[in-house]
Amino acid sequence: MDLRLYAVTDRSYLDGIDLIDAVEQAVRGGITIIQLREKEISSREFYELALRVKKVTRRKNIPLIINDRVDIALAVDADGVHIGQEDLPAEVVRRLIGPGKILGVSAGTVEEAIKAQKDGADYLGVGAAYPTPTKPESCAIGIEGIKKIKEAIGIPVVAIGGITRENAYEVMLKTGVDGISSVSAVFAGDVEENSRQLLESINKAIADRS
Amino acid sequence: MDLRLYAVTDRSYLDGIDLIDAVEQAVRGGITIIQLREKEISSREFYELALRVKKVTRRKNIPLIINDRVDIALAVDADGVHIGQEDLPAEVVRRLIGPGKILGVSAGTVEEAIKAQKDGADYLGVGAAYPTPTKPESCAIGIEGIKKIKEAIGIPVVAIGGITRENAYEVMLKTGVDGISSVSAVFAGDVEENSRQLLESINKAIADRS
Numbered sequence: 001m002d003l004r005l006y007a008v009t010d011r012s013y014l015d016g017i018d019l020i021d022a023v024e025q026a027v028r029g030g031i032t033i034i035q036l037r038e039k040e041i042s043s044r045e046f047y048e049l050a051l052r053v054k055k056v057t058r059r060k061n062i063p064l065i066i067n068d069r070v071d072i073a074l075a076v077d078a079d080g081v082h083i084g085q086e087d088l089p090a091e092v093v094r095r096l097i098g099p100g101k102i103l104g105v106s107a108g109t110v111e112e113a114i115k116a117q118k119d120g121a122d123y124l125g126v127g128a129a130y131p132t133p134t135k136p137e138s139c140a141i142g143i144e145g146i147k148k149i150k151e152a153i154g155i156p157v158v159a160i161g162g163i164t165r166e167n168a169y170e171v172m173l174k175t176g177v178d179g180i181s182s183v184s185a186v187f188a189g190d191v192e193e194n195s196r197q198l199l200e201s202i203n204k205a206i207a208d209r210s
Numbered sequence: 211m212d213l214r215l216y217a218v219t220d221r222s223y224l225d226g227i228d229l230i231d232a233v234e235q236a237v238r239g240g241i242t243i244i245q246l247r248e249k250e251i252s253s254r255e256f257y258e259l260a261l262r263v264k265k266v267t268r269r270k271n272i273p274l275i276i277n278d279r280v281d282i283a284l285a286v287d288a289d290g291v292h293i294g295q296e297d298l299p300a301e302v303v304r305r306l307i308g309p310g311k312i313l314g315v316s317a318g319t320v321e322e323a324i325k326a327q328k329d330g331a332d333y334l335g336v337g338a339a340y341p342t343p344t345k346p347e348s349c350a351i352g353i354e355g356i357k358k359i360k361e362a363i364g365i366p367v368v369a370i371g372g373i374t375r376e377n378a379y380e381v382m383l384k385t386g387v388d389g390i391s392s393v394s395a396v397f398a399g400d401v402e403e404n405s406r407q408l409l410e411s412i413n414k415a416i417a418d419r420s
């Protein structure tokens with residue numbers, strides 16, 4: 001599982017472009033894994049969208065992860081599920097998806113991270129690295145917080161929250177995480193170019209770390 | 211499967227009472243099956259609510275059906291899933307839940323009903339019997355429409371849409387369906403008394419039909 005550049009979809013950033021086109025551009029730009037996150041559509045629409053995205057990701061062997069909806073992940077035979085603390089409990093999701101599928105869990109504290117690891121997570125999404133509109137200052141655990149969690153657990157970690165083309169290198173370098181995750185840094189603007197530059201920064205940080 | 215009085219939850223009707231209390235009252239009043247429908251809560255809240263409702267329904271062997279969310283149904287080991295035309299396709303749901311769980315499908319036309327039966331539905335919710343605020347005149351297939359669908363298929367049918375204590379007898383008598391389904395006729399007001407009177411009307415219609 002290559003978590004270096006973990007794209008998360010959000011159609012509100014896509015002004016005008018079709019989600020499938022955007023995913024194709026992101027794949028061309030070098031994303032290594034993608035999470036489909038949809039909150040406002042019907043189960044049928046989510047299912048049909050996921051089937052369409054899977055056609056794109058399967059061609060390039062990019063793992064497709066479904067946010068929250070275990071049923072959608074099973075229905076389209078996605079590669080995995082990502083859950084937050086408001087979703088089904090991790091141990092229940094692991095039981096539903098079996099040992100073969102990827103389980104990702106969002107964690108904001110060392111305690112949540114250790115519990116998620118114990119409950120069967122394959123990787124963690126940890127943050128926020130920086131404050132964002134939806135996660136104010138008080139929720140951002142920062143570079144230090146992410147580093148602490150990464151050091152406390154054995155499974156891979158993806159840094160999330162407020163990551164941009166400008167700070168991706170620093171986050172990778174200073175936290176030791178396995179990758180960075182973003183919605184806007186990938187999907188706002190030129191998706192292929194964003195992805196290419198992000199991956200370049202990430203690879204440079206990995207090289208500079210060792 | 212006893213479909214005579216099929217209660218569907220809706221917290222907007224419960225003014226003030228706890229959903230679990232309301233379900234307990236409905237069970238005491240004689241509902242024969244219940245569907246939990248939740249659209250506005252997180253997956254975790256839905257899961258925890260379903261677990262609590264299941265404790266009540268299992269004591270009286272009332273089947274617990276989950277609306278739309280196959281993952282929640284599997285997570286709590288509910289008795290089944292009910293889907294509409296906007297949810298996952300019936301044949302996909304049947305594959306996910308296996309042969310042992312109940313699959314209900316909403317159908318508004320003979321065509322949809324026949325397809326649902328073919329795709330593995332165990333029963334159908336058919337209507338609307340009468341216009342409702344969310345289903346205007348144009349969507350109500352009426353007594354005649356429900357009767358036509360009931361006659362076209364072999365699996366049990368529950369009539370839905372605009373059913374009240376006043377018209378439940380007539381719907382049962384004239385359509386030949388196996389039961390009636392309602393949110394408000396059960397949950398608006400005195401839940402136990404509503405359920406008792408509805409079941410009485412339904413039983414009287416069944417007796418008068420034969």
Ligand code: NI
Nearest residue numbers: 039040249250
């Ligand atoms: Ni929703």
